[in-house]
Amino acid sequence: QVQLVESGGGLVQPGGSLRLSCAASARIFRIYTMGWYRQAPGKQRELVAVIRSGGTTNYADSVKGRFTISRDNASNTMYLQMNSLKPEDTAVYYCNADISIDRGSYVTSTRNYWGQGTQVTVSS
Numbered sequence: 001q002v003q004l005v006e007s008g009g010g011l012v013q014p015g016g017s018l019r020l021s022c023a024a025s026a027r028i029f030r031i032y033t034m035g036w037y038r039q040a041p042g043k044q045r046e047l048v049a050v051i052r053s054g055g056t057t058n059y060a061d062s063v064k065g066r067f068t069i070s071r072d073n074a075s076n077t078m079y080l081q082m083n084s085l086k087p088e089d090t091a092v093y094y095c096n097a098d099i100s101i102d103r104g105s106y107v108t109s110t111r112n113y114w115g116q117g118t119q120v121t122v123s124s
Contacts, residue, residue, distance in 0.1 A: 002026040009118030022095030024076040032098040038091035
């Protein structure tokens with residue numbers, strides 16, 4: 001079973017920075033597209049940024065120029081560097097990934113997985 005474990009959330013003042021991490025634990029064969037999503041109270045979950053296996057990225061307009069998504073394929077870890085944080089960035093941030101698992105004698109089909117979420121609060 002795959003687990004995606006997020007870390008790095010917390011309370012930060014407006015204009016501050018945080019770095020989120022998402023580590024995949026399992027006998028990973030390959031991780032394809034990875035992404036960060038967020039959900040603020042009373043709102044729908046929205047895409048923040050995605051990074052594909054080749055390294056191409058896309059960002060929500062609201063975070064362009066402030067957030068940077070990256071990944072380390074050797075450690076099956078994804079990051080989100082968040083700078084110039086605003087109160088409207090306050091949300092639970094979720095890690096998402098398309099993963100296939102090495103079962104030894106075979107490789108599973110690709111499935112989509114979610115992390116448990118980490119709270120980011122931007123407030124003075």
